[in-house]
Amino acid sequence: MTRFVIVEKSELTDRITSFVLKPEDGSALPAWTAGAHIDLELGNPGARSYSLIEWPGDTSDVYRIAVQREPEGDGGSIAVHELSAGDVIEVSEPKNSFELVDGDEPVALIAGGIGVTPLISMATRLSASGRPFSFHYTGRSAGVMACRERLGESFSDQLTCYFDDQAPIDLHQTVEQIRDHRLYVCGPKGMIEAVRSAAEAAGIPSDKVHVELFTSAAPVEGDKPFEVEVSSSGDVFTIPPGRTIIEVLEENGVDLMYDCQRGDCGICQTDVLEGVPDHRDVVLSEAEKESGKVMQICVSRALSERLVLDL
Numbered sequence: 001m002t003r004f005v006i007v008e009k010s011e012l013t014d015r016i017t018s019f020v021l022k023p024e025d026g027s028a029l030p031a032w033t034a035g036a037h038i039d040l041e042l043g044n045p046g047a048r049s050y051s052l053i054e055w056p057g058d059t060s061d062v063y064r065i066a067v068q069r070e071p072e073g074d075g076g077s078i079a080v081h082e083l084s085a086g087d088v089i090e091v092s093e094p095k096n097s098f099e100l101v102d103g104d105e106p107v108a109l110i111a112g113g114i115g116v117t118p119l120i121s122m123a124t125r126l127s128a129s130g131r132p133f134s135f136h137y138t139g140r141s142a143g144v145m146a147c148r149e150r151l152g153e154s155f156s157d158q159l160t161c162y163f164d165d166q167a168p169i170d171l172h173q174t175v176e177q178i179r180d181h182r183l184y185v186c187g188p189k190g191m192i193e194a195v196r197s198a199a200e201a202a203g204i205p206s207d208k209v210h211v212e213l214f215t216s217a218a219p220v221e222g223d224k225p226f227e228v229e230v231s232s233s234g235d236v237f238t239i240p241p242g243r244t245i246i247e248v249l250e251e252n253g254v255d256l257m258y259d260c261q262r263g264d265c266g267i268c269q270t271d272v273l274e275g276v277p278d279h280r281d282v283v284l285s286e287a288e289k290e291s292g293k294v295m296q297i298c299v300s301r302a303l304s305e306r307l308v309l310d311l
Contacts, residue, residue, distance in 0.1 A: 001041055001090035002027075004063070009085045012066060012146040016114060017081055018053075021063045024088055029060060032094035034121040035184075035212070038063060039092035040080065048076035049260070051118035051186075051212075052094060056127065056154055063091070066146055068114040097265035098212040100125065101182060106132035108178040110195055112187020113139050116147060118212060119186055123155050134178060138162040138169045138191070171198045179204055186212040192264075192282045206285050213264035213282050220280075226302035230254060230311045231273055245297040245309075254311060256297075263299035270297050275307035 008020035023029065032052060039047040050065040058064070070077045083089065100107070100122055107126055109119040116137055126133040135158045139145035142163055151159050162169035171191075175183075175198040183204065185195045192211045199209045223241040228249065230237075237248050246258055246268065258268035263281030272295055279289045281296035288294060297309070 001039075001092055003088050004091045006083055006085050006087050006089065007062065009083070013144055015069045015144070016066055016146040017069070018064065018066045018146075019080070019083070021065070021089070021091060022061065029063070030093055031060075033096050034100050034125040035098035035118045036094040036096040036121075037098075037118070038065070038094055041090040041092075042076055042079040045075040045079050047092070048080070050080075052121060053117050054121040054124045055150070056124050058124075066114065066117050068146075095259065097259050097267060098184070098186070098210060100184070101210075103182070104131070106134070106178075106181045108181035108183050109133060109135045110174075110183060110185045110187075110191075111135075111137045112191040113144070114146065115185075115187030115191075115212070116145070116151075117186075119184060120147065120151070122184060123151075123158065127155065127158075133158055134181070135159045136162070136169065136174060138187075139164065141165045171195055172201060175199050175202050175204070181208075183209045184211075185209065189213055189282055196282070196285075200286075211264055211282050213260070213262045223301065226304070227306040228302075229274075229306060229308045231308055232311060236306075239301065244299065245301075249297075249311070256311070258298050261298045263296050266296065268296055268298045269294055271310035273308040273310055275302055275304040277301075277307065278303045 003024040004021040005024050006019055007022045010018045012018050037049045037051045039049050041047050050067060053064040067077055067080045069081050098118055109122055111119045123135055135155055148161060171194050179202045185192055196209060225238050225240045228237050228239055228245055237252055239245055239248050246256055250256055259265050264283060266283040272293055276292055277295040278301040280299045283296055
């Protein structure tokens with residue numbers, strides 16, 4: 001973690017605020033790629049991840065993020081909104097599990113709400129490289145869609161906006177029109193699942209649909225405790241409602257690989273040797289979920305009393 005100063009704070013909408021951060025010691029920033037995020041250390045809520053934003057013409061000496069206040073969330077977004085210009089905060093180096101794949105094929109960017117932030121950087125890089133792309137941005141209404149006007153100024157030839165209160169997006173029709181594109185989708189879980197379904201119906205291979213979820217996993221009413229057995233040691237741990245497999249195993253000394261903890265990056269994917277997973281991710285295909293052979297242990301739970309995992 002490195003100490004950064006908040007050099008600018010500005011409201012984009014009633015709920016979304018933009019922050020510009022600069023290293024406290026004036027050091028140069030590491031290079032990063034479109035789709036990357038940084039972690040902010042927020043004290044009591046812990047660390048939270050936010051996508052980096054790059055606009056055409058931006059300099060490389062600051063980080064830009066935008067954060068939507070979630071009053072019903074876990075406190076992370078509220079803690080960020082309470083920060084002011086001049087405050088110092090610890091920030092991680094950029095990480096990327098939502099990276100653009102090199103190539104000549106056209107790209108379609110599909111954003112829902114605050115999920116637009118990583119796609120802005122993608123549009124900037126695609127525009128600079130001359131690679132064909134289209135940008136589809138949907139929200140409940142025009143007034144709640146951050147950066148909509150600036151997007152129109154920067155990418156007017158590529159941008160289409162959809163408003164739920166006027167003319168909501170027809171995902172099946174839209175995806176059918178971009179079936180020869182590689183898709184990058186960021187937004188709420190429902191939208192991501194709908195795009196995946198539309199892409200499958202349009203015959204787009206699953207490896208050409210890249211997603212990032214912009215909400216954290218929330219407990220589901222009726223969740224029950226279940227057991228997880230670590231196959232390498234035989235140790236058994238109980239996962240209570242409101243806690244994840246990763247949280248319980250890690251606090252008991254099990255070494256795990258993971259990143260997003262939202263169920264969209266796939267890094268924590270684990271083989272299931274016994275038991276029935278309750279899949280809550282947006283990474284696996286329907287066929288993979290139905291097989292029950294793998295799961296994302298950051299968000300998914302169990303339908304059986306015990307899971308035996310290949311850990």
